[in-house]
Every structure is written in C-alpha cells, then in structure tokens.
Amino acid sequence: MRVLVLNGPNLNMLGTRQPEVYGPQTLADVEDRCTARGRDLGLEVTCRQSNDEAKLITWIQQASATFDAIVINPAAFSHTSIAIMDALLAVGLPAVEVHISNIHRREPFRHRSYVSQAAWGVISGFGVHGYELALDALARRHAQAQTTESQSAP
Numbered sequence: 001m002r003v004l005v006l007n008g009p010n011l012n013m014l015g016t017r018q019p020e021v022y023g024p025q026t027l028a029d030v031e032d033r034c035t036a037r038g039r040d041l042g043l044e045v046t047c048r049q050s051n052d053e054a055k056l057i058t059w060i061q062q063a064s065a066t067f068d069a070i071v072i073n074p075a076a077f078s079h080t081s082i083a084i085m086d087a088l089l090a091v092g093l094p095a096v097e098v099h100i101s102n103i104h105r106r107e108p109f110r111h112r113s114y115v116s117q118a119a120w121g122v123i124s125g126f127g128v129h130g131y132e133l134a135l136d137a138l139a140r141r142h143a144q145a146q147t148t149e150s151q152s153a154p
C-alpha cells in the first residue's frame, strides 16, 4: 500500500517557532517518523510539503495513479479551501486529515474544516504523533478490506 503524506502552508517551519502549540519536532523529523512507521506497517510512504494551494491540488489529482491513500495536514487551507476538498472528493482515495493541535480548543475560525467533508477520518490534538495514528488507521483499513475480499472470493 502506497501512502502520500501531504503537509500544507507554514508546516515547513515546524520546530522553529511556536513549539508550545506544534511541538519541538521539525518537518524532517515528522517525515522520518512517517517513513519509519510506514516501514513497520508495510506501507510505502512518500512525503511532500507545499505552501502553494495549487501544488497541493495537483499532487492530490495525480495521487490516484500512484497512491492508495492520502494523509493530509492542510494547515490553514483546512479552513478556507473548497478546492482542496473538491480535489479529494474527485480522486476518491481514502484520506485522513491530521491536525497537530486540537483545532476545536483554538479560535472559532479553526473549528470548521472544509477538508473534513472529504476525509475518511480526522485526527486532531495528538501532536505530531497524529501522523502515525493516521498511518495505523489506513493500514488497518487496508488489512480489513483484504480480509473481506479473500472471504468473498469463490
């Protein structure tokens, strides 16, 4: 199973500012942890980050050719981007939305995420561990789908 892990705007600054909100780990640390967790779970993980909404949309559109699932922290685009929601709905891959902080304990404008409408599940508030939780959930979903498939085979 191949999983695309996408990070949105400003997450390239992880570990350099606001550690009280987002923790001390850098984006490189987060990506390394995703790759390692993926290896343990038998997933092939590819990580990308962009501050550019168009780039994120293009990666999502192209994902159906190469990936089986998406983990996405859309960052501030969660609260604004109907376009990212539409791209995820269009590709139809299972997507897990991750937020490092608990967006529901923060300012009201962070409480709504357009992206959640296109997500299979949402993880928020577990720090950067949320990315690994997302990979765990996708691996379990994949294993369950394979069991169901083999049981219904003639």
Ligand code: CA2
Binding pocket: 009, 010, 011, 013, 014, 015, 016, 017, 018, 022, 073, 074, 075, 076, 077, 078, 098, 099, 100, 101, 102, 103, 110
């Ligand atoms: O909690 C999250 O993961 C967020 O997606 C992070 C976004 C925020 O707009 C969302 O409401 C919740 C912000 C990402 C900014 O990342 C920074 C990291 C380090 C220093 C400064 C910004």
